[in-house]
Amino acid sequence: MIDDALTEDAFAAWTAEERSVRHRPSFSSIDPVFDGVAFHADASFASVDVGDDHVQEVRSAVRKGLEALDVRVSDSDRFRFWRYGRGSGLGWHDDGRGRGAAYTLYLSGEWRATWGGELELFDCPVDEVPCVDVDVPKDLMNAPVPATSIAPRPNRLVVMVAGTFHRVRKVEASAGDNLRRSITGFLAP
Ligand SMILES: O=C(O)CCC(=O)C(=O)O
Numbered sequence: 001m002i003d004d005a006l007t008e009d010a011f012a013a014w015t016a017e018e019r020s021v022r023h024r025p026s027f028s029s030i031d032p033v034f035d036g037v038a039f040h041a042d043a044s045f046a047s048v049d050v051g052d053d054h055v056q057e058v059r060s061a062v063r064k065g066l067e068a069l070d071v072r073v074s075d076s077d078r079f080r081f082w083r084y085g086r087g088s089g090l091g092w093h094d095d096g097r098g099r100g101a102a103y104t105l106y107l108s109g110e111w112r113a114t115w116g117g118e119l120e121l122f123d124c125p126v127d128e129v130p131c132v133d134v135d136v137p138k139d140l141m142n143a144p145v146p147a148t149s150i151a152p153r154p155n156r157l158v159v160m161v162a163g164t165f166h167r168v169r170k171v172e173a174s175a176g177d178n179l180r181r182s183i184t185g186f187l188a189p
């Protein structure tokens with residue numbers, strides 16, 4: 001996790017970009033009924049208007065996160081903008097094991113602890129969670145570590161090794177019309 005991942009200028013450019021993008025509704029692939037609807041837009045570093053310097057800031061922050069985790073992945077241009085409103089989240093999943101790593105940069109203008117939307121993760125390799133293919137909701141109770149909770153603080157970057165079980169807690173009603181805004185990218189091994 002890296003806080004204040006971007007300079008103020010870059011963060012302002014990315015939040016402006018996020019607000020100008022046209023998102024479309026998408027049902028969760030994890031649990032389309034319980035998770036509620038989130039909104040996403042496909043993008044690439046080549047397609048955004050933030051300027052090359054600001055793109056490079058994201059890329060280098062992600063690289064820093066990858067170095068800290070000591071994972072080697074290939075570069076990827078593609079990512080998605082995501083918005084979660086009140087009542088929406090994303091159930092437990094591991095992004096698929098062939099994936100290398102994933103990153104999320106939070107782009108809300110403000111976020112409060114009472115608004116929910118935390119990223120929760122089990123900070124251990126998926127193989128250390130017994131029998132994960134049998135019944136995820138039950139088996140995660142046997143994870144050898146407690147879940148870590150990470151609030152979607154603006155300008156916070158989270159980089160995760162593939163095969164880390166994680167979920168997005170629902171955004172609380174108290175968030176009102178505030179959206180949990182982010183970009184998320186996957187990096188192949
Ligand atoms: O937004 C987040 O904190 C994580 C999102 C996620 O897990 C995903 O899109 O697969």
Ligand SMILES: [Fe+2]
Nearest residue numbers: 093094095166
């Ligand atoms: Fe994920």
